[in-house]
Amino acid sequence: MTDVLRRGRASLAFSFFAQGAAFALLVTRIPAIQDRYGISDALLPAFLAAVPILAGVGSVATEHLVKRIPPSSVLRWSQPVVLLALLGVGAGDQLVEVAVALGAFGLAVGALDASMNMLGVSLQRSYGRSIMLGFHAAYSLGGIVGASLAWAGAHWQLPLFVSYLPVVLVLLPLALVASRWYVDGGAAPDGKDATAEDGAGAGPLVFKLLLPLCLVMTFAYIGDSTVSNWSAKYLNDVLGSSEQLSTVPYNVYMVMTLVGRAVGDFGVRRFGAVAVVRLGAVVAALGFGVVAVAPGAWVGMLGFTLVGLGLCVIVPQTFAAAGRLFPGASDTAIARLNIFNYVGFLIGSPLVGALGDAWSYRGAMVVPMVLVLATLGYARSFDPQPDRYGDVHERPRTADVGRGSNGV
Numbered sequence: 001m002t003d004v005l006r007r008g009r010a011s012l013a014f015s016f017f018a019q020g021a022a023f024a025l026l027v028t029r030i031p032a033i034q035d036r037y038g039i040s041d042a043l044l045p046a047f048l049a050a051v052p053i054l055a056g057v058g059s060v061a062t063e064h065l066v067k068r069i070p071p072s073s074v075l076r077w078s079q080p081v082v083l084l085a086l087l088g089v090g091a092g093d094q095l096v097e098v099a100v101a102l103g104a105f106g107l108a109v110g111a112l113d114a115s116m117n118m119l120g121v122s123l124q125r126s127y128g129r130s131i132m133l134g135f136h137a138a139y140s141l142g143g144i145v146g147a148s149l150a151w152a153g154a155h156w157q158l159p160l161f162v163s164y165l166p167v168v169l170v171l172l173p174l175a176l177v178a179s180r181w182y183v184d185g186g187a188a189p190d191g192k193d194a195t196a197e198d199g200a201g202a203g204p205l206v207f208k209l210l211l212p213l214c215l216v217m218t219f220a221y222i223g224d225s226t227v228s229n230w231s232a233k234y235l236n237d238v239l240g241s242s243e244q245l246s247t248v249p250y251n252v253y254m255v256m257t258l259v260g261r262a263v264g265d266f267g268v269r270r271f272g273a274v275a276v277v278r279l280g281a282v283v284a285a286l287g288f289g290v291v292a293v294a295p296g297a298w299v300g301m302l303g304f305t306l307v308g309l310g311l312c313v314i315v316p317q318t319f320a321a322a323g324r325l326f327p328g329a330s331d332t333a334i335a336r337l338n339i340f341n342y343v344g345f346l347i348g349s350p351l352v353g354a355l356g357d358a359w360s361y362r363g364a365m366v367v368p369m370v371l372v373l374a375t376l377g378y379a380r381s382f383d384p385q386p387d388r389y390g391d392v393h394e395r396p397r398t399a400d401v402g403r404g405s406n407g408v
Helices: 002-027 030-037 044-065 071-091 095-127 132-155 160-181 207-238 245-271 273-293 297-311 314-325 330-358 366-382
Strands: 384-386 392-394
Touching: 002 030, 002 071, 002 095, 002 132, 002 160, 030 044, 030 095, 030 160, 044 071, 044 095, 044 330, 071 095, 071 160, 095 132, 095 314, 095 330, 132 160, 132 245, 132 314, 207 245, 207 273, 207 297, 207 314, 207 330, 207 366, 245 273, 245 297, 245 314, 273 297, 273 314, 273 366, 297 314, 314 330, 314 366, 330 366
Parallel strands: none
Antiparallel strands: 384 392
């Protein structure tokens, strides 16, 4: 069983890596996509909004699919669709063709994100210790690789299809081979069925209990979309940096998400999920505060660095907390929680843009700072323990410290 789990963990980590690379290759080449298909500035927001909306539809569909087929099957076939849809974005020359390709990409991404995190939560349950941040670290690494390849394609002025084809030719067969070792479900470390635990969480999903995690997910992705969509403009227009320097904050942000997630599981095992999430929220909020008051570009980059280091731990732990809160309905909980990933992405960019235009971009940075700080009010949801009355309270940590298991 140990070898099965190790292969399952490695294959799932590769799936996260491939998804990070594919998504980065899409979003970092949006200007090239716009030019290739002649998409007007007025129409571009509709195309960009359609992808997360359809991803939400894909996540909802996955919630129902996994009642009939295992999440591994959904992941096994949604990842190739994502990669082929990415290739389709670069292969067409008509507006309708890119619309179909982006639509397929969005639907498949929703199914992919949901099923990947379902498998990640179930594997973490089988391991009996925190490993979820490691999967998301693989996603960050894939994003860095994808963004670097996109930069190379833009630098050498390669057509989109030429940029995307080698990546798809490498990732697609590897993803299909790795999918042979996906692991569905799993037993708790003590040998008991994890879905048969006593308590309210073992029953059907109660959305009122899931709602705090949904809000945290939304807040985190508002912060993430603020950095991805506005960091370059903020450095260039507000802090007076050069155009070349303004591209640095997002790269630094991605590197720091990789670093934070690579070491984050050790922090969860030692101090517990609640402490790690609280620290992450404080560091991310401090980063946005530094950005808001930065006198120059280098201080602004320091702020975005802190945002990446703090924000990176929140999303993986939110998925993990949903799995712990509803061990008997974790797939459903994760599929519904995943929708708020896209809600935050849809809200974040236009919210900051509207506030920046109407007020100031410095003031707009205070909004994600406040929202990330609001995570502190929901921190107890990251370490739930249902009692016999169905209430949720924080699990005592004294007995867990130093034992390597935090109930994760």
